[in-house]
Amino acid sequence: MAEMFAESVTSEESELIKAENLAAGYEGQALWSGASFSFGKGEFVAILGPNGAGKTTLFRVLLGLLRPMKGRVLMFGSAPRRGNPHIGYIPQRHTIDTETNVECVELVRLGLTGTRWGFNLSGDDDRNAAWAALQAAGAEGLAHRRLGSLSGGELQRVFLAEALVSNPDILLLDEPLSNLDIKRETELLHLVNNVVRTRGVTALLIAHNINPLLPHMNKVMYIAGGRMATGTPAQVLTSESLTRLYGVQVEVLKDPHGNVAIIGVEEHHGDIP
């Protein structure tokens, strides 16, 4: 009894993100509903699901950019608000204009002080913070490179530094692995995982392929068919759980290395390597 009590207290304290019966969508049409989940400090969560299922929409709700249609969501124990400096965000994007001749360290600095009015005369504080963030993202070598000249993987590391520079407690990463080859994908995941472990950051990462994530993940959130399932990979990535979610027969196959393949839906998110 005492043990249970203690456990409930610690989980209350560490719940950075909590949602109850949440629904969200656009123009009166819910993309998903009945979502209840909670994530604590230092959890690394993979968010999966087909295109258009509402993964980015979930981020918009958590960032306070979109009001939920129903239910309740709490970030750090209060309603989401736009511009919360405790949340680092990497939006989904494909490229940056190749003609953008601005050095990377400037973008990272703006991640910290870009919201302040007025001209910065000294600017040493944010410069030091920017260097520390670039270092944490393994991108200090890119500091003086021009944004427009970076490859996809380099750009993602700079975006990660930009998100980390304000020392956030929560990281929301929208498909940072898309357009990366397997080597870069692994590198970036190790970096994010390192940040999660050393800084105790809670990271939510939207991805298309679960397999490279499996060694690092604490939890998986699967959004499909207007609903979501949240739990450990072993709980969520099963034939029963995904069949319930999609409403059609779905088969989850596992190979001896622990890789997962999802069969029966148009997009298979666990490509067999």
Place this chain on the structure above:
Amino acid sequence: MSICPSAFSPNIMTDVANIWCWSFMRNAIEAGTLTALIAGVTGYFVVLRKSAFTAHAFSEIGFAGAAWAVLSGVSPLAGLLIGSNIGGIGIALLGRRATNRDTQIGIVLAFSLGLGLLFISLYSGYAEQTYAILFGEILGVSPDQVLETAVAAVMILVGMGVIYRPLLFSSLDEDVAEAKGMPMLALGIAFMVIVAVAVSFAVEVTGVLLVFSLMVTPGATAQYLASRPSRAILASVLIALFATWLGLIISFYTPYPVSFFITGEVFGFYLFIRFVYARLRWEKISPGTLLRTPVDRSG
């Protein structure tokens, strides 16, 4: 009152003294300096935000406003300010991806020019004012106009100083800036109003049709000279300043228009920086850059 000398001399100091002796040249240099300053600063952001076409569009809307002002007997500057501000705010209200709305902007631009033409044809008087609006008439600037330009320059520089960091942030990373709580719409409107005012005053120097030579070319060239925004803005201002001064000096000794020399100088300098200097420099740093520099990105 003694007559100022106007013959060219090999002694540069004598030339400068000769030019400064003429009051119309003094006014022109003062107005040109102020205009180059504001155009250089705002132009950097116009280029960074890929708003060159947008800026061009509302200088044309400003033309319709100025033509209307001439017809109504109001100061053309008032017409320019009203026209370009309506255009600027309208485009800012179109939304965050307004710079990509080439089609809509092009449609409004064409109509504005047509409207301006109508006002000109209705105005039966002297057409020189229209010519001045289209191609600039810096040599006819009055001391009052210099004072107006100075007031505008102070307002623009203070305004840019206040929104500097949020504007830079939202120009480089719109999505994150928005998520961080920046008022994107207000920022867009504020910037467009600043550019509209800057364009209206730059028109005095270069005219509606050549305003790009001060608003866009120096900013675009500066992007190749410095990758730290504060330095690039400085470079943009210096290019605009030297082009204006040199243009005024050359035109003093030749019968050709100042605007031509300014456009020619900045264009020549852009070509040199873009194709000679930048390539040599980047090739030294990373050999791959030369190959990756896109020439035709549509293909």
